[in-house]
Amino acid sequence: MAAPIIRRSLLYVPGSSMKFLEKSRGLEVDCVAYDLEDSVTPGRKAEARSNLKEFLGQPRSENILEQAVRINAVDSGLALEDLTEVLRAPNLDAIVIPKVNSASDLHFVTDVIRHTLPERHPSTPNTASKPIKILALIESARSISNLSEICKASPYLSGLIFAAEDFSLDLSLTRTPSLTEFLYARSAITTACRAHDLPSTIDLVCTAYKGEEGMKTLEEECIGGKGLGFNGKQCIHPSQVELCQRTFSPSDKEVEWAIRVVIADEKADKQGRGAWTLDNKMIDVPVVGKAKATVKKAELCGFNVDEIRSKWADQEPE
Numbered sequence: 001m002a003a004p005i006i007r008r009s010l011l012y013v014p015g016s017s018m019k020f021l022e023k024s025r026g027l028e029v030d031c032v033a034y035d036l037e038d039s040v041t042p043g044r045k046a047e048a049r050s051n052l053k054e055f056l057g058q059p060r061s062e063n064i065l066e067q068a069v070r071i072n073a074v075d076s077g078l079a080l081e082d083l084t085e086v087l088r089a090p091n092l093d094a095i096v097i098p099k100v101n102s103a104s105d106l107h108f109v110t111d112v113i114r115h116t117l118p119e120r121h122p123s124t125p126n127t128a129s130k131p132i133k134i135l136a137l138i139e140s141a142r143s144i145s146n147l148s149e150i151c152k153a154s155p156y157l158s159g160l161i162f163a164a165e166d167f168s169l170d171l172s173l174t175r176t177p178s179l180t181e182f183l184y185a186r187s188a189i190t191t192a193c194r195a196h197d198l199p200s201t202i203d204l205v206c207t208a209y210k211g212e213e214g215m216k217t218l219e220e221e222c223i224g225g226k227g228l229g230f231n232g233k234q235c236i237h238p239s240q241v242e243l244c245q246r247t248f249s250p251s252d253k254e255v256e257w258a259i260r261v262v263i264a265d266e267k268a269d270k271q272g273r274g275a276w277t278l279d280n281k282m283i284d285v286p287v288v289g290k291a292k293a294t295v296k297k298a299e300l301c302g303f304n305v306d307e308i309r310s311k312w313a314d315q316e317p318e
Contacts, residue, residue, distance in 0.1 A: 005158065005199045006065065006300040007031045007232040008248035009241045010096075010135075014039035015048035015069070021055045024064070029241050030232070031066040033096045033135075036082050037073070045078060049085040056089030068094035068135065074105045080112065087116045093133065094158065099166070100136040101143045103153035109134060110154040122155050133158035135200065139166035144185050151196035159200025160189050161234060177217070179204075179224065190229030203230040209237045222247035249301040250294050258294035259308050260315045261287065268317040276317035283317070 010031045013024045016039070024032055034055070040048045052069055060067060069092060071082035079097075086092055097109055113132055114121060122131040134156040138144065151157065164175060164182055173181045182204065193201040203225035208214035222233055222244055233244045250258070261278060265288045268276045275284045299305050 005133075006297070007159065007200045007202060008301075009232060009235050009244040010068075010161070010202050011235040011238065011241055012039065012070065015052045016040045016044040018051055018055075021051060023238075025061040026063075027061075027238055027241065028063040029065075029235075029238075030245060031068055031094070032064050033068045033070045035070045036078075036086075037070050037098050045072070045081075049082060053085050053089050056086065056091045058091070060091045066093045066133075067091055068096050068133075070096035070098060070137075071109075073097075073099040074108050075099070079109070083109065083112045083116070087113065087132075093130065094135055095132065095156075096135045096137065096161070098137045098163070099139050099143075100150060101140055102146045103149040106134065106136060106150065106153035106157060110156055113156060132156055135159050135161055135202070137161045137163045138185070138189055139163040140170040141167075144188055147188055147192040148196075151192050151198060157198060159198050159202060160193055161202040162186055162189050162204050162230075164204035179221070183228075186225070186228050186230070194229065200232060201230045202232040202234055203228075205234045205236055206240065207236070209240050215243060218243055219247060245301075250298050250303075254294055255298040255303050255305075256308060256312070258291040258298070259305065260312050261291035262295055263309065263312055263315040264317040265291070267315075271317070273317060278315075278318055280318075 007030050009029055010033055011027070011029050012033050012035050013020050015021070015034045015036050021034065034052050036045060036048050036052070056067060069086045072078035074097070095109060097105060100106060117132060120129045120132045134154055135158060136150060138160050143150065162185065167182070167185060168175055175181065186203065190201045206218045206221045208217040218240055225233060226248060232248055235241050235244060261283060264276070264278055265283070275282065277283060295305060
């Protein structure tokens with residue numbers, strides 16, 4: 001069984017800057033996507049590939065849960081060079097693929113990974129090497145139309161990421177503070193991920209990050225994205241990471257309530273009760289299922305679940 005994945009934040013770091021690469025080691029972040037695409041000028045692509053091969057060959061930081069590389073788009077003509085260079089790096093966990101318009105984009109990357117690293121295929125029983133994962137950026141009307149086939153295109157696929165700026169360009173949209181122009185696309189992405197059992201749905205970049213207003217905008221976007229079913233957000237600056245990870249974690253009250261539900265349900269089950277109440281609220285199978293999922297996520301987010309369980313060990317169904 002695959003290890004649980006948490007990607008409350010995905011921070012982009014340019015691969016062309018050794019200074020920024022080294023600084024990233026000191027961050028506490030779920031996923032860092034070292035970039036070969038938008039943040040790297042054409043004349044520095046080769047340098048960035050070389051930097052990342054060297055950087056990802058060094059001992060990894062314990063504070064970074066996942067190290068990914070965003071390659072150039074498959075139709076750019078650069079993707080094969082990117083993959084050839086970085087796939088051999090021992091501390092690479094995932095590949096982020098931009099501009100995934102159809103299943104064929106994922107087929108190409110899947111074939112390269114399968115040929116280069118057969119020992120890191122998800123179905124290969126090898127405890128020494130974790131499977132490589134793919135995250136696909138959804139950036140166009142065509143990709144939204146092809147979501148179902150994209151979600152089924154690769155055994156390495158681990159989630160979808162919504163790229164609002166390129167989507168705006170494709171549809172000639174103007175981004176507004178309400179983000180309502182993206183409602184259909186964002187809802188389609190989270191729904192597709194759930195339908196195909198993909199663990200990660202990562203929301204659009206917040207372009208504001210400076211000062212109180214920037215942090216307020218970021219928090220509002222995180223809350224809105226969480227409400228649509230996203231479980232993480234892209235970050236373009238380290239200052240955004242902590243707020244994103246806090247917002248996409250369950251709150252203390254949510255965790256405590258979920259644990260109370262789980263404890264009471266265990267007792268109700270022994271009593272043969274399928275539905276019961278807690279704090280005058282009806283509790284049935286869907287509520288219990290959500291509570292169990294919250295407890296699992298709380299563990300991944302660092303909550304001391306055992307300690308909270310001991311506090312509510314005497315909880316009874318009403």
